[in-house]
Amino acid sequence: MHPREDEIERLITRLVPDAHHGWIAATPEDxxxxxxxxxxxxxPFYRWFLTRMGRYMGALEYASIDFSVERVLLCYREEFEEPDPRYLLIGYQCDPVVPMHIWYDLDRPNRGxxxxxxxxxxxxxxxxxxxxLxxxxxxKAMLNYRLPALQARCRGEFTCDGPGVRARLERAIEALKFEQPIPTGPYCGIFDRPDAAMVCHVSPDGGEDDVLFFNLGADSPGxxxxxLGVITKETGLDVEIDEP
Structure with a gap:
């Protein structure tokens, strides 16, 4: 197993200890x-995903998106006339009202x-x-299983006058003693410690990196x-909290 796949498997099984028992792997033929x-x-990461949960994701399953190889292959057989070789379907949106499916952009490889x-x-x-992916x-695993376990939670956005919000946020991570269980790029952050957790994300759309949306949880409001006080002091970022 690649070290990066080992990291996410450890994270998932820590958040959902029996998660792997519900997984059904894709076959070599799949x-x-x-x-x-x-x-x-x-x-490489998608190959790992398929060999672990390509037929069923168990506790990681999305409510309306089917990542199973059966659904993906069925779509290729019955719904595609001329597939675009740049994009590989990996998740089928089952809601017909908003049929925005999940794809890989194979021309944009990144970190395996x-x-x-x-x-x-x-x-x-x-x-x-x-x-x-x-x-x-x-x-999603942190949002579904880690943050709800914490007593106090909030969400909002970090902003600054110029680009580099994620890089600035890094200055506070060591001071806050957060670990980062998996590697992320400038548009995402996964942070955890025994009494608190935070996830951050913004679309990697090529725009200015001047905002990062966050969900934060801790074992008390204080x-x-x-x-949040340490983050603003260490980074100079502006913090805006969304109303509940």
Whole structure:
């Protein structure tokens, strides 16, 4: 197992101790069929994902998005006329009202993974979501399982007058003694310690890096305020809290 895959598996099993018991792996034939649709080698992280939970994600399953190889291969057989070789479907949006499916942009590899985007089948409109599927899964797992376990929570945004919000935030991470269980780029952050946790994200759309949306949790409201105070003091970032 690649060290980066080992990191996210440790994170998932720490958040959901029996998660791996609910996973159903894709078969070698499944993976070969997905790779044939891609027309090139799969990102290493996606290959890991398929070999662990390619047929069923268990506790990590999304409410309306089907990441199973069965659904993806069915879509390629029945719904595609001329697939775009740049984009590989990895998650099928089952809500017909908003049919924005999850894809890899295979022309944008990154850290053994690839850019994750949403788009409708045959549509030219593409929305950039996460730099990697690894970040997307870790972010969702923290939102679903880590933050709800903490007594006090808030969400909002960090901003500054120029680009580099994520780089500035890094200045406070050591002082706050947060660990970063998986590597992330400038558009995402996964932070954890025994009494608090935070996730940050903004679309990697190529725009100015001057805002980062966050969800923060701690074991008391006072600790929540102290964490935000350290961040503003150490980084000079402006903090805006969303109304509940």
């Amino acid at each position: 993976i070969a069929a997905i790779e044939a649709n891609a027309g090139r080698p799969l990102p 993974d690839a850019l994750v985007v949403t788009r409708a089948i045959g549509d030219t409109l593409v929305q950039h979501d996460f730099e990697t 690894r970040e997307m899964l870790a972010y 600790k929540l305020r102290r964490i």
